[in-house]
Amino acid sequence: MESVYSEKVIIVEGSSDKRKVESVVKEDVEIICTNGTISLTRLDELVDELYNKDVFILVDADESGEKLRKQFKREMPDAVHLYIDRMYREVATAPKYHIATVLLTANIDVYAEYLEQRMN
Template identity: 50%
Template sequence: MEEKVLIVEGNKDLKQIKKILDEPVDIICTYGTLSEEKLENLIYPIEDLDVYIFVDADSSGEKIRKQLKRELPNATHLYTRKGFRQVETTPLAHLSDILKEYFEVKHTQFF
């Protein structure tokens, strides 16, 4: 497992972020929910790593974020603008600006 772990909501978020990252990062998808089984199998094993949480700026994302704040109190939370609402629909240039604070990103000009 990599030292950095990024938690997102779904596959479309993962695909957008992979276009930008230029370093190996384990990305975990919650698929909108965090059952006790997911917490046990996915979340608890990573609590001692550098964990970043990047979920949508909507009610579903905020619900997951709130739960993850309890389960992973030391995680770093990343936010997209409320106007973009979803990670998957956030423009690549803006995603790059958010992610470059914590990850190596590709130096490609995004349009």
């Protein structure tokens, strides 16, 4: 009998974004890096690979991030889009407490210490 367990996947733009998210996430989550752009071929592969997984899109709040987000909205309509505050512009430069708060809203387990930083 097949398991109904649904794996979580976060798609980010760059390797520095990936490192930032990895440092905040407490649970076992796959983080996929697009390196800023994604070909149609790779996007089609991802659609197949990520079928039946909980997919979260976390890209920069800039023009290239929005372009990438539009591609994912078209090709992966069930993906959940997470947004950082525009004042930070980039996932990599946003404070860890902000990233933790954004991820927590999507029920992704994060290290509590980053949430506590916000309160101090």
